[in-house]
Amino acid sequence: MLVTGAGARRPILFKTVFYWAAVLVARLLEHWIRFWLVEHHPLGTFLPHMIATFDWHRCIAIQLWIFVLFLIYETATVAQSPVRRR
Numbered sequence: 001m002l003v004t005g006a007g008a009r010r011p012i013l014f015k016t017v018f019y020w021a022a023v024l025v026a027r028l029l030e031h032w033i034r035f036w037l038v039e040h041h042p043l044g045t046f047l048p049h050m051i052a053t054f055d056w057h058r059c060i061a062i063q064l065w066i067f068v069l070f071l072i073y074e075t076a077t078v079a080q081s082p083v084r085r086r
Helices: 006-038 043-053 056-080
Strands: none
Touching: 006 043, 006 056
């Protein structure tokens, strides 16, 4: 018997949002590390720099694509796993 219906929605969405947020944080940390350690800018100027130079349209498009891929992956994973009895 497979996990389907309302019982599967919450774990799928939780894992998808968690993985999506982890990728977003990793992408922002990557930009922050380059800004601070490689380019040697003061930390206080990071937020204005991000607002002015970061390609937000590209970031949003990539994050949406990552969200959809994680959603598909988690749905397929849950659909293939058997029901665990409590």
